[in-house]
Each structure stands twice: as C-alpha cells, then as structure tokens.
Amino acid sequence: MQTVLVTGGAGFIGSHFVKRLLPREDIVQVTVLDALTYAGSVENLGEAFLDPKLDFVEGNILDTDLVDSLIKRHSAVVHFAAESHVDRSFYEAGNFLTTNVLGTRTLLDSATRLGVDKFVHVSTDEVYGPLLTGAADEKAPLRPSVPYAASKAASDLVALSYHQTYGVPVCITRSSNNYGPCQHPEKIIPLFVTRLLKGEPVTLHGHGEHVRNWLHVEDNCAGIELVLRDGAPGEVYNIGGGTDFTSKELTGHLLRLCGADWGSVAYGPDRPSNDLRYSMTWAKIADLGYRPERDLEEGLTETIDWYRRNPDRWAPLMRNPHAALPAVALAPAGEEAHAH
Structure with missing residues (x-):
C-alpha cells in the first residue's frame, strides 16, 4: 500500500x-x-x-x-x-x-x-x-x-x-x-484554441518551422x-511517442478543428533561443510496458471541446494571460513553452 x-x-x-x-x-x-x-x-x-x-x-x-x-x-x-x-x-x-x-x-x-x-x-x-x-x-x-x-x-x-x-x-x-484539457492558456494549444473560439487572430513565431512532439x-x-x-x-x-509537428502544421490542425482558416494567422518575430527541433527516443520506458494510447486527432478534438464547454475556466485568465510579465516582454501569441 x-x-x-x-x-x-x-x-x-x-x-x-x-x-x-x-x-x-x-x-x-x-x-x-x-x-x-x-x-x-x-x-x-x-x-x-x-x-x-x-x-x-x-x-x-x-x-x-x-x-x-x-x-x-x-x-x-x-x-x-x-x-x-x-x-x-x-x-x-x-x-x-x-x-x-x-x-x-x-x-x-x-x-x-x-x-x-x-x-x-x-x-x-x-x-x-x-x-x-x-x-x-x-x-x-x-x-x-x-x-x-x-x-x-x-x-x-x-x-x-x-x-x-x-x-x-x-x-x-x-x-x-503535453496537451489536453485544463492547460493554462499561456501555452500554444490552449492559447490558439481560446483565441480562435473568440474569433481572434493567432500569431506564429518566425516561419512556423519549429518542431515539437505532442x-x-x-x-x-x-x-x-x-x-x-x-x-x-x-x-x-x-x-515520448506523441506526434511531431512544426508549429505551422499544428496550427493547421487547430484551425480546421476550430472552424477557422489561415486568414486568422499572422507571423511575428521569432522568440529568443527558440530551439528549432526537439526529439527523444523512448525505448527504455517501452521496456517497462509503456505504450501511448491517445490518438492525436481524438485528443485535440477532446481538448478543443473542453475549452468550448468551459469558458468560465479560461476566460478570466485571458484578461491578461501573461500578467506576471513586464509589458515590454510579451511574446507573440505563438508561445511554444513546454507544458510542465
């Protein structure tokens, strides 16, 4: 026990x-x-x-x-x-x-x-x-x-x-x-989803070529x-075991699932030290029996549905999701911070 x-x-x-x-x-x-x-x-x-x-x-x-x-x-x-x-x-x-x-x-x-x-x-x-x-x-x-x-x-x-x-x-x-329900809207997926649900534009860093595993x-x-x-x-x-996407590819999926189009997307300056690509092997934990089970399409759909059904959870935060940052430090809306 x-x-x-x-x-x-x-x-x-x-x-x-x-x-x-x-x-x-x-x-x-x-x-x-x-x-x-x-x-x-x-x-x-x-x-x-x-x-x-x-x-x-x-x-x-x-x-x-x-x-x-x-x-x-x-x-x-x-x-x-x-x-x-x-x-x-x-x-x-x-x-x-x-x-x-x-x-x-x-x-x-x-x-x-x-x-x-x-x-x-x-x-x-x-x-x-x-x-x-x-x-x-x-x-x-x-x-x-x-x-x-x-x-x-x-x-x-x-x-x-x-x-x-x-x-x-x-x-x-x-x-x-990581992605899923209840994530704070400073992270890229909930930030883009909540903005798109409100009919607002989103901003990608640089050319949207940064690769992350979701x-x-x-x-x-x-x-x-x-x-x-x-x-x-x-x-x-x-x-690991998620799905690799460039930030532009991820944005395309979110636009489609939120019923928006590329007219909602702008491009802004890249973030300082924005690493182009992360990648890990995960054979070691697979030897313990680990296997990821959540399909990306299903997971994104479920996540977007949670934000659609729970505006009371995220709307107050969107008054200023970067409240702890100085005004001059605000990043473009495409912030790709890790989920931890």
Whole structure:
C-alpha cells in the first residue's frame, strides 16, 4: 500500500496524475502540495476532492518544516512543482532557479533525512537542447538553451546526485510537449484554441518551422505512474511517442478543428533561443510496458471541446494571460513553452 505526496498536483499535468492515481486500490492516500500560483488551481482537481483519499495542502516546496511534515507521512514523492513558462524565464530567471533547483533540493533533503521508497522527479525534453537530426536517449548530454530548461537540467542533476551520494531512490522522467484539457492558456494549444473560439487572430513565431512532439497528458501520466511503480532508482526515462509537428502544421490542425482558416494567422518575430527541433527516443520506458494510447486527432478534438464547454475556466485568465510579465516582454501569441 502506498501513500504518495504529489507536489504541484493542482497544475495541469499534476492534476491529471492525481486523478489517475486516486482510483488505484493500492493507493491509500494522495496528498497534493501546491502553492497555487497563477498556473495552479484547485478547480483542476475538481471532483477529485470527493475522494476521501485526497488531502490538499496549500504551501511552498521551499518550506522545509512543511515539507518534512508531509514527507514523513508518505512512502513516495512525485515532484511536478516547477516554474515552466519559457518566456517568463527570460525575465524571471531567479524565480526559476529558486523554485526548480532549490525547491527540488529542499524535497530531496527531506527525503534523505526521513526516507522514501521512491522519488519521481518530473522533467522535460528541453534539457537536451535542439537536435537538428537524430534523437536523444537518456544518456545524451544536457544542452539547455533557455533559463527554464537550464533550471530543469540543473534540478535533474541535483536529483541524480542525491541518489548517488545519499541513496535517495530517485527516478527522473522527461516528456515531450503535453496537451489536453485544463492547460493554462499561456501555452500554444490552449492559447490558439481560446483565441480562435473568440474569433481572434493567432500569431506564429518566425516561419512556423519549429518542431515539437505532442503527447497527450494522459499518456505522460501513464508513463509517470509506470516509473513510480517499476522504475529503477537512479535511472532516467524519456516519455515520448506523441506526434511531431512544426508549429505551422499544428496550427493547421487547430484551425480546421476550430472552424477557422489561415486568414486568422499572422507571423511575428521569432522568440529568443527558440530551439528549432526537439526529439527523444523512448525505448527504455517501452521496456517497462509503456505504450501511448491517445490518438492525436481524438485528443485535440477532446481538448478543443473542453475549452468550448468551459469558458468560465479560461476566460478570466485571458484578461491578461501573461500578467506576471513586464509589458515590454510579451511574446507573440505563438508561445511554444513546454507544458510542465
């Protein structure tokens, strides 16, 4: 029987993971620790609050006493909590380093003192940096291009060092770009969808040639659960298997599914350090039994339908989805930040 502490469990991916974990018979308690920043919301957990297994704690992963009080009551930690918006990292690099690196260290220190059976650190394919050809396996060098990716790469290395030095049973997952219901509208898919549903134009960076792999959030969560259960301590697992699209190809699908046309699209200046292509292999997690199941067409249709049916969830955010950024820092509407 497991008790699991999920940091960042009110965020996009974390909330999907919590709702996946709660029905499992061998899970007796799931505690969410979330600071409820702009990207986290208790509404993301919704009906999960009806489950007596769920406990919610509002707090910060940098709070050592709070973290200790929670980790001592749990057999496993799944660590989603992070600053994740690429454009924000250009102007708030200190916040990214503090949360993503020092916050991870706080959790690992507590796990070292108090002991856990498994510590899953959730990361991103962006740590590998751009690959014009080929694909990165788990032993590929880390070459992050932007402060967000650098902060995640640093936290990955810190986590692995705690396994090597202190024996903390750390596993790391690195996924490609996630999409699905409940994602904050600063990310490209919900940003484009919500603008198109309102009859507003969207803007692509550069020539729209940046390649990303798009993985449904439920497939990523399936991979993370598999690593929680069967991953070997000290190992890294890439979670891929989505669909590669240029940003222009992705836009074409969203236009079609939203009933819009290319007259709704403009082109703007490219973002600084906008990596042209990410790519990973995922044979290692496939050996554990991982297989992505969500069809892209079905997944995008379901996602768009969620935004169409739930304007009360995203419309207030669209007053200023980049509220934490200085006005001069606003990116074109085609922001391609990772989904973590």
